[in-house]
Amino acid sequence: MQIPDHVEAGIQALASRKGTLNCYLYDTSTMREKIERLTRMIPPGVEIFYAMKANPHPAFLTAAREAGAKGIEIAGLGEAEKAVAAGFPPAQLIYTGPGKTPEELRWGVEHGIRTIHIESLTEAYRLERICAELDRTQGILLRINANFDIHEAQTTFSGGSKKFGIDEEKLHAVLPHILALSHLNFHGLHVYAASGVLNVGDLIKNCERVFDMATTVEAQHPEIVCDIIDFGGGFGVDYLETGRDFDPVAYADGLKELIDEHGFSGRTFFLELGRYLAADSGWFCTEILDIKESRGKKQVICAGGINHFRRPAALAINHPLSIVRMGRPRLFDGQESVCNESVYFGGPLCTGADKLANNVYVAAADVGDIAVFGYAGAYGLSMSNIEFLSHARPDEVLID
Numbered sequence: 001m002q003i004p005d006h007v008e009a010g011i012q013a014l015a016s017r018k019g020t021l022n023c024y025l026y027d028t029s030t031m032r033e034k035i036e037r038l039t040r041m042i043p044p045g046v047e048i049f050y051a052m053k054a055n056p057h058p059a060f061l062t063a064a065r066e067a068g069a070k071g072i073e074i075a076g077l078g079e080a081e082k083a084v085a086a087g088f089p090p091a092q093l094i095y096t097g098p099g100k101t102p103e104e105l106r107w108g109v110e111h112g113i114r115t116i117h118i119e120s121l122t123e124a125y126r127l128e129r130i131c132a133e134l135d136r137t138q139g140i141l142l143r144i145n146a147n148f149d150i151h152e153a154q155t156t157f158s159g160g161s162k163k164f165g166i167d168e169e170k171l172h173a174v175l176p177h178i179l180a181l182s183h184l185n186f187h188g189l190h191v192y193a194a195s196g197v198l199n200v201g202d203l204i205k206n207c208e209r210v211f212d213m214a215t216t217v218e219a220q221h222p223e224i225v226c227d228i229i230d231f232g233g234g235f236g237v238d239y240l241e242t243g244r245d246f247d248p249v250a251y252a253d254g255l256k257e258l259i260d261e262h263g264f265s266g267r268t269f270f271l272e273l274g275r276y277l278a279a280d281s282g283w284f285c286t287e288i289l290d291i292k293e294s295r296g297k298k299q300v301i302c303a304g305g306i307n308h309f310r311r312p313a314a315l316a317i318n319h320p321l322s323i324v325r326m327g328r329p330r331l332f333d334g335q336e337s338v339c340n341e342s343v344y345f346g347g348p349l350c351t352g353a354d355k356l357a358n359n360v361y362v363a364a365a366d367v368g369d370i371a372v373f374g375y376a377g378a379y380g381l382s383m384s385n386i387e388f389l390s391h392a393r394p395d396e397v398l399i400d
């Protein structure tokens, strides 16, 4: 991985200070550029929301707001509060995810958030009751667990038995109940197929199937229009550095064609993007504390592990890695180092699961150098086991 010069300079400066380096480094200028670029290329009616679960740091929320994101996709009250604190009014929040508590739903209704995405009939009835108590109505989308999946994705959110949404084949039975709830304003469908998709064709196929679904729903219920259709997130990033990046131009063109073909212009389409917007705006930088040879393989032990950067272990993939050489004096003659070999990187936790990377080829590394993991701006700290072993929280340092 090639670290941008200013990021490398930032790491060198931080690592030269007293104390062990273990931090996330953020430069949100890439995220800003991506939002601005996408906004210019997407067809009219398509609105970009930042899925803040990728990175809830205020700098990312501010970047999203200043770059023109339409709002924030939230999945809980904690996220709602952070989004509002970063300057997004509640009317710019859309609320997704299974298992919303009555308190969270009440907050959403009381504060007038834009849409609540219903994940089950129970949730619909719960929300209806809250709205009735408050004498308010609430805009909703219905989340569907579509009957197809995207095979190449890192994680799938629909197809098969899933905790997300209502099974597509149950839609015809469930929808009449939801439409009968007088405090819920039905706006349309939400189908989020998969995350980490690099093949644009797969995501466009998903959009086409969702459009077909909306067309069927409208044929069965002439009294309603799906005036909002939410495709979720899913734009991938090239973690494995294969040179095969997600192509947003192809996506925008494909979506425009579909909108025209289906006569859906004038409607609103939501994209809730997390990974694609945030991943390449962050690096996890952790100092190498130890290197030892163990039965034929070097074990490189870093200051932070899955408590600070869990994603590689959770998804069983290596993130791109670079070593920033610090040239620190050796502690003793014969101290191990890494030289042109494939090694294991782990953290300081007392579990074999504490893996940062495995079988990763490294040209040179010494104790005191900084291991830098790329694409760590999304699902880095936000999905880590922060409390495990009670180590200090890593710093989050801004360099933009």
Ligand SMILES: Cc1ncc(COP(=O)(O)O)c(C=O)c1O
Binding pocket: 051, 053, 054, 073, 096, 097, 192, 194, 195, 196, 232, 233, 234, 235, 272, 273, 274, 275, 276
């Ligand atoms: C409902 C919902 N929307 C959007 C996203 C963001 O997905 P991605 O980071 O793949 O863009 C997620 C991720 O889990 C999600 O659950």
